[in-house]
Amino acid sequence: MTKLISRMQAVQSPIIPVVGELIKNSPGTISLGQGVVSYNPPPEAIALLPKFLAEPTNNLYKAVEGIPPLLAALTAKLSTFNGIEINSENCIVVTAGSNMAFMNAILAITTVGDEVILNTPYYFNHEMAITMAGCRPVLVETDESYQLRPEAIAQAITPKTKAVVTISPNNPTGVVYSESVLRQVNQICSDRGIYHISDEAYEYFTYNGVKHVSPSRFTDSNKYTISLYSLSKAYGFASWRIGYMVIPQHLLVAVKKVQDTILICPPVVSQYAALGALQAQDAYLRDNIGAIAEVRQIVLDSLNHLHDLSSITPANGAFYFFLKVNTQMNAFELVKRLIQEYKVAVIPGTTFGMDDGCYLRIAYGALQKETAKAGIDRLVEGLHNIGI
Numbered sequence: 001m002t003k004l005i006s007r008m009q010a011v012q013s014p015i016i017p018v019v020g021e022l023i024k025n026s027p028g029t030i031s032l033g034q035g036v037v038s039y040n041p042p043p044e045a046i047a048l049l050p051k052f053l054a055e056p057t058n059n060l061y062k063a064v065e066g067i068p069p070l071l072a073a074l075t076a077k078l079s080t081f082n083g084i085e086i087n088s089e090n091c092i093v094v095t096a097g098s099n100m101a102f103m104n105a106i107l108a109i110t111t112v113g114d115e116v117i118l119n120t121p122y123y124f125n126h127e128m129a130i131t132m133a134g135c136r137p138v139l140v141e142t143d144e145s146y147q148l149r150p151e152a153i154a155q156a157i158t159p160k161t162k163a164v165v166t167i168s169p170n171n172p173t174g175v176v177y178s179e180s181v182l183r184q185v186n187q188i189c190s191d192r193g194i195y196h197i198s199d200e201a202y203e204y205f206t207y208n209g210v211k212h213v214s215p216s217r218f219t220d221s222n223k224y225t226i227s228l229y230s231l232s233k234a235y236g237f238a239s240w241r242i243g244y245m246v247i248p249q250h251l252l253v254a255v256k257k258v259q260d261t262i263l264i265c266p267p268v269v270s271q272y273a274a275l276g277a278l279q280a281q282d283a284y285l286r287d288n289i290g291a292i293a294e295v296r297q298i299v300l301d302s303l304n305h306l307h308d309l310s311s312i313t314p315a316n317g318a319f320y321f322f323l324k325v326n327t328q329m330n331a332f333e334l335v336k337r338l339i340q341e342y343k344v345a346v347i348p349g350t351t352f353g354m355d356d357g358c359y360l361r362i363a364y365g366a367l368q369k370e371t372a373k374a375g376i377d378r379l380v381e382g383l384h385n386i387g388i
Contacts, residue, residue: 016347029343030345032344032367036366037233037319039288042235045274046273062265064256070274078092084216089222090246091247093247094242095243096242096243098229100241100262101243106133109254113135114160117164119166120140122165126167150184153188162194162195163195164196166182172347173320175315177213182198189225194224197228198216201229204233205365223248231277295369302380303323303376306323306380306384309383310326311326321362322349322359327358342379346362
């Protein structure tokens with residue numbers, strides 16, 4: 001039977017379906033678990049679907065890297081919002097979500113046995129992808145505010161290191177990295193001849209005047225920086241599976257090999273919808289993210305009642321808070337009890353690589369204000385009463 005054991009045995013099981021099954025078995029549970037938004041794609045996305053249907057050749061395979069009109073729209077967006085200019089040294093590849101973009105990148109730049117640096121707490125799908133590729137995730141702790149530690153990152157680099165991964169705004173902490181610290185990490189990657197993979201799926205979700213910064217805008221960084229983006233969050237596009245990556249031109253052949261093998265081309269119908277979404281009025285993002293900001297404040301106000309039971313780091317991005325609970329209880333056991341006894345679901349911090357204590361990720365992007373208040377009140381009550 002040992003011949004039947006594959007590399008997948010070393011990969012952790014995705015936590016979202018596990019928690020989803022617990023929720024299913026506890027009807028009435030309010031989920032503060034999965035990182036999705038409550039709103040739908042803009043009407044401009046749906047309005048473009050007839051154009052897709054009107055052209056019979058759209059039922060055939062299209063270019064591996066994406067359809068030209070969408071690539072053009074993304075080029076304009078990257079210039080105006082991110083300050084990234086597409087030129088002869090870099091290019092865009094449309095993907096089926098940014099998780100696929102990350103796997104494309106890992107397979108394109110590594111060989112079995114290579115190392116990729118993740119900052120803890122990490123995004124679990126990143127750790128899973130690295131392990132699936134036969135590489136080793138090297139974990140570097142962030143500081144007490146979940147900010148990057150460039151010196152520690154530099155010390156973790158070995159001859160086997162191929163990349164450093166950063167996520168800003170961050171999943172699971174919600175922390176936004178400053179331009180200065182991102183510049184330091186990006187410069188370290190340049191100096192050491194490795195890649196900087198910058199996951200920016202939550203680029204639009206910032207609060208209190210904090211601004212998102214894209215490392216690919218730094219001078220000469222497009223030669224070694226890989227930037228990942230997604231429509232899943234900002235445009236309510238989770239199931240449409242459209243993301244994209246900005247990569248050095250020298251990686252295009254390798255990335256296309258990966259994408260052609262796994263996907264052939266991104267779903268063309270979804271690409272048309274994405275093209276429409278990018279034409280949405282500014283008010284679409286402003287109003288929807290503004291509503292999430294109101295929910296964020298409700299959640300934060302309630303969490304402040306837990307000051308004697310837990311610590312929470314201020315976070316001005318994404319739609320997460322990362323809670324450290326003052327208990328010896330296992331994080332997953334606490335999650336199960338919160339679901340079964342208090343009908344509120346969160347995600348255990350162990351799945352993000354945090355096993356030195358009891359951590360919980362709280363997601364608030366999918367809820368309206370009333371539901372969010374009810375859910376967070378259940379969480380506060382549960383943490384007070386479980387006897388942690």
